[in-house]
Amino acid sequence: MxxxxxxxxxxxxxxxxxxxxxxxxxxxxxxxxxxxxxxxxxxxxxxxxxxxxxxxxxxxxxxxxxxxxxxxxxxxxxxxxxxxxxxxxxxxxxxxxxxxxxxxxxxxxxxxxxxxxxxxxxxxxxxxxxxxxxxxxxxxxxxxxxxxxxxxxxxxxxxxxLPREDDGGEAWLGGLATEHDEVYQAIGMVMAQLGIDAEEALARLRARAFAQGRTALDMAHGVVSHRERLDGD
CATH class of the missing domain: 3.30.450.40 (GAF domain)
Known part of the structure; x- marks a missing residue:
């Protein structure tokens, strides 16, 4: 080496x-x-x-x-x-x-x-x-x-x-990805609201986030908390 x-x-x-x-x-x-x-x-x-x-x-x-x-x-x-x-x-x-x-x-x-x-x-x-x-x-x-x-x-x-849990038994990898779980929850909600597939729902989520100068994570949080709806896209 x-x-x-x-x-x-x-x-x-x-x-x-x-x-x-x-x-x-x-x-x-x-x-x-x-x-x-x-x-x-x-x-x-x-x-x-x-x-x-x-x-x-x-x-x-x-x-x-x-x-x-x-x-x-x-x-x-x-x-x-x-x-x-x-x-x-x-x-x-x-x-x-x-x-x-x-x-x-x-x-x-x-x-x-x-x-x-x-x-x-x-x-x-x-x-x-x-x-x-x-x-x-x-x-x-x-x-x-x-x-x-x-x-x-x-x-x-x-x-x-690496072990998936820290010494205290906490699942560190799953914990780090928790925020992104909201993205998939939001995708599911948009699919149900608009009758579209997952790919189109993600595209709409990204488009709305980009148009508003926000991240997809932030937009997903808004959808999951019912502060945002993507009906008008």
Whole structure:
């Protein structure tokens, strides 16, 4: 193993030492920011309909993860779909900006101009993504890409092998995904109200959230609490 990778592994081991299972995703996101030329990182699980954010290094990273989930588009979803790293090196111009124009504008509005998405999983099965956010255009060097893939490999190991309960018996993974349960509850309510299928219901939920400058999670909470109805969409 190269010296650079050994040092990166040492940093990872130090940060996750003595951490409870529920703390691992956010801690590994923080490690990614230490090891790479990025200002934020988030980790999301792949699921039907919407990715589920499990952790982030900062509110900025959490915001961009939720933005992609709300839009149903972005490097995160594409990497999850194809199972290989997606390096959007310049969201201000060229191919990457045109591929995800709405997300690119939202990212640039908060000072992020490049995104690198690393798929989590193996043997052709993608369980989620590690998403890295940079405040200037540019790619990753070979060493930086190796470090990003190393963090992604450790994140994969954590998500697939960590006990599902903390020492106190609390189901940490289920707890982290609780908010997203409201999305599926809201989808069911919209399906019943409008007589449409799940895909169309999610599309309408996302469209209303985008039109109002809100996240899909926030809109779903409004539907479930009966403060929002999507009849007029």
């Amino acid at each position: 190269a010296v650079d990778a050994v040092r990166a592994a040492d940093v990872i081991a130090e940060v996750v030492r003595d951490a409870r299972p529920r703390e691992i995703p956010a801690r590994l996101c923080a490690v990614a920011v230490k090891l790479l030329p990025v200002v934020g990182a988030s980790v999301s699980l792949r699921s039907d309909g919407m990715p589920i954010r499990l952790g982030a290094s900062s509110p900025l990273a959490a915001h961009l993860a939720e933005a992609q989930a709300t839009l149903g588009d972005g490097p995160c979803l594409y990497a999850s779909q194809i199972g290989t790293p997606v390096l959007a090196c310049d969201l201000t111009a060229g191919r990457d900006m045109h591929r995800w124009p709405v997300f690119a504008r939202q990212a640039a509005a908060v000072g992020v101009e490049a995104v690198y998405s690393m798929p989590l999983g193996d043997d052709g099965v993608t369980v989620g993504t590690l998403d890295l956010y940079r405040d200037s255009p540019g790619g990753l060097t070979e060493d930086e890409l190796r470090r990003a893939l190393l963090v992604a490999a450790v994140m994969t190991l954590a998500l697939t092998t």
